[in-house]
Amino acid sequence: MTSATLLVELLTEELPPKALPKLGQAFSNGIVAGLRARGLVAADGEFRWFATPRRLAVTVAHVLPAAVAKDVTEKIMPVSVALGADGQPTAALTKKLEAKGIPLSAVAGFERRMDGKAEALFYTSTVAGALLAEVLGGIVQDALKALPIPKVMRWGDGDATFVRPAHKLTMLHGADVVPGSVLDIQSGRTTKGHRFMSRGDIDIVSADAYEPTLLAEGKVIPDFAERRANIEKQLVTEAGLLNASLGQYADLLDEVTALVEHPTVYVGEFEAEFLSVPQECLILTMRANQKYFPLFAADGKLLNSFLIVSNMQLEDPSNIIAGNQRVVRPRLSDARFFFEQDIKAGLTTRVVKLDGVVYHNKLGSLGDRVQRMSIVARKIAGLLGADENLANRAALLSKADLLTDMVGEFPELQGTMGRYYALAEGALPVVAEAIEQHYRPRFAGDALPDSNIGRSLALADKLDALVGFFGIGQVPTGDRDPFGLRRAALGTLRILMETPLPLDIAALIHESAASFAPGKLTADVSGPLYEFLLERLRNQLRDAGHAQDAVDAVLALKPTRMDLVVPKLEAVVAFQQLPEAAALAAANKRIVNILKKAEGEVGEPDLALLVEDAEKALFHAIVDVAPLARSHFQNEAYTDALKVLAGLREAVDRFFDEVMVMAEEPLVRQNRLALLGQLAGLMNQVADISRLSA
Structure with missing residues (x-):
């Protein structure tokens, strides 16, 4: 069988411009996938997609007119069910063969082999390959149905539906038209070029001639x-x-x-x-x-x-x-x-009008919102050593430009126009800049606010949205996020981490929640919102290329200082390079499992109750390294802290080799558990080291 290039083109009315590249790629991918599934083209065969305002098209190289026939083996049934004691076919086998259209005489050629613990009969038949002429129309139809189109339309007197009316269908295999019907249109070789510059209807001689013909005669660049x-x-x-x-x-x-x-x-x-x-x-x-x-x-x-x-x-x-x-x-x-x-x-005159604009029927007006933002922005500014009065001024003006004619016409300019109007009224530049920057980051990769006033206001704005909508039960689910809370969460995390800012996210959530009037928030906020932020952070760190085990180890401790997360990750990665890392991680995993079984608090270890030399050695090793390790922790020198703790490996290994933790004597047993608890508390201040164990 001779392969040839296949062309499929659907000519339509003007397609949605912003979706055109996605439609073109999805259309071609669907057709190629259909051809590959039927064995009509190699799995790695070359293809090209085309998309213009009025057409979707694809050319696929080396497409067969018919797929190669292949042998298909299927299990019929267990031998014990298929054949009687005399070796003859049972009624069950006869019935099944009739249903499948397999002659009874074929039983003699059935293969017998073990299938699990039982012997079964297997039948092999040769199945003819798919014919391009018979399946291409269905493949194209399936590709169209799978396109990412939110709404379709119907045109003319037919029942066909698509995102825009379709007029012509070209399906060529080499120089031959492949018969078929798609969207009630019969395939052919005629297409149209440019609406005004083309010479009229254009015949495509062969699939390989598609692009040069459209360019020369139709004045269209299809790629x-x-x-x-x-x-x-x-x-x-x-x-x-x-x-x-x-x-x-x-x-x-x-x-x-x-x-x-x-x-x-x-x-x-x-x-x-x-x-x-x-x-x-x-x-x-x-x-x-x-x-x-x-x-x-x-x-x-x-x-x-x-x-x-x-x-x-x-x-x-x-x-x-x-x-x-x-x-x-x-x-x-x-x-x-x-x-x-x-x-x-002016801008200031519009502030009072915000009270008359509904933000959300359960969360009050825009005026209520800026008052809440003002409270939180002042608090954050104070924590950052910035002027609280300037943060208050910026917060009160931050949403006033939403009531201007310019932003009413161009909503994309909110914040930007607020900056211009604030400067025109004589506001300090830092206040005007904060009005613009409090919307940042608007998208992935966008710049962050570059002043502490701007950062305070941006965090207050995003936290107000997150706390407010979580507080009335409007939590994002699946792909639905009508209030942009995922974007607000990522923006909050980026400001805290990338600036970086020494702020506690749990405390910020509390401050924002406290700014709402009593009774406004009807759902629990702090726990669910923190977990939501943590999951966004987990995905963000993985997307940034951080190792999954390191991310899981650091986030297992539920950090609330987002600015310290990346330094802790870097410390964990450095720790993993040490020769002691694997053994200490395994020991920590063992310690975690032992402590889980302990009842109640394990307390502090008592030197007088230490019996074995190995447990005494571990106790003294912990006492020796603890002050330096804690000093590094306090100074946020996490890599140095973990390197110091790596020196405990020899004592830890000896302890587990020579000491029975779960001793029969209750006081001894409890004291050993306390020693392990002290060790775990010291080692797991940066991350849950046990998560690094394979």
């Missing part, structure tokens, strides 16, 4: 990655000609790539007078509303030029450029109007 690279190259070139930079543009580049099939970049301009508006407003207007790429000077300031990614390539693009400039101007005018009106009204 998403290639189209993205093409746009990026043009953007960088045009920006360079203007001595400008593009800033952060990756997300917008992905979206624009999903909006065009034949990209061409042009330069547009707007009036320089609009630059009096905060540049964040103009940038968001251009990027979010118009999908333009703003340009920046070397110092990061916005220029009054921007780049347009058009879906048309014209010798004279003046109409395209003029049209885009005409469209952006009203948007920029709106931004300027909102800004000027907000400045006139």
Whole structure:
């Protein structure tokens, strides 16, 4: 059988741009998986996915027209059930063979072999391989059903449903059309190119000719990655000609790539007078509303030029450029109007209006929220040696910009506009910066607040959300997290760990809970919320590359100083490199198991009750190293502390070799348990060392 390249393309109306790359990859992965499952292509066979605004496609190399036939062996039943004493087939075997369509005469060729403890009959048959022409339509249909699409639509008079109406289906194996129907569309070899620049319907001669034909006759670059690279190259070139930079543009580049099939970049301009508006407003207007790429000077300031990614390539693009400039101007005018009106009204005047805005029906108004944040922010600022009055001022102003026209139009600018409006009213820069920074980190990798006032307010904000929603039973479950509590938890952990801040998370939870009016919180908060944070921390540390056993050992002690977690992890890793580590970890595991069986408190060891030389030696070894080890612990020199404790190995090994812990004499037994308890308490101040034992 001769293999050939397979092409599958579904032509549709414009697909959702932000989801396009994911749809293209999922579509191709589903089809390839279906082919592999049926033996029509090798498990490591090459394939390419394509996605444009109006098409999803895949080409798969070396696809067989029919899978190779294979022998399939199945167990029929135990010999004792299948054959009578005379060796003849029983009624049970006859009935089963009839159901399977296996002739009774085949019994003589059945294989007999042991299956567990009983001998059984096995039947081997040759199963014909799948035919591409018979299964491809079903494979494509299954791939479409598995796409990550939240909502589908129906079009025309048919019953087919998809995220957008579908118009054409191309399925080619080499140069041959593979028959089949998907979404009520019969397959063929005809597709369409660019809406305006194509020469019309396009016949694809063969699967291998798909990409070059679309480019030459349809004016379409079907490969998403290639189209993205093409746009990026043009953007960088045009920006360079203007001595400008593009800033952060990756997300917008992905979206624009999903909006065009034949990209061409042009330069547009707007009036320089609009630059009096905060540049964040103009940038968001251009990027979010118009999908333009703003340009920046070397110092990061916005220029009054921007780049347009058009879906048309014209010798004279003046109409395209003029049209885009005409469209952006009203948007920029709106931004300027909102800004000027907000400045006139001021920020402080809006604070009292927060009392009339519901935050949550069980948690009160936004005014209630900023009052709670103020209490907690002042407390944290005091702990950090910052000005509590400035923290209070920043907290009271922190949500006022939510009532401004600009943030009403562009919610993404909350905090950012608060900073501008606070500065316009004469607020100290540190207060204005805290208003902006208290939302940080907004996403993974985002910058953290860079002042103690900003950190205090950011922690107060996130803790208020966490404590509040946990306190009314609104805990994230599965994939559902409508209030963004996982993000708030990760943000809290990052601020405490990466800054780092010497704050106790359990105490912070308590302070935040105490800021709520009596009766507001109806569910237990401290325990569940701490465990929620601890689980987020566990995942965060593993994702950062820390060894699982070290993470488990450190978190087993339920740390509340998040800033000390990573230093403790580093100390554990250093301890694991010591030659004494494995033996001490195993000994600790043994100690933990022994102490679990002890009843009540083990108390302190009594020197007078020590009988054996080995237990006396261990006692004195502990007494010798304990002061230095505790000094290292107090100074947070955890690696040094564990290295000191590693010196106990010889005494610990000798103790377990020569001493019977569970002695018959009760006082001796209790004293030995106390000695082990003292050893465990000393060794496990950084981490639960027993967790490091294999």
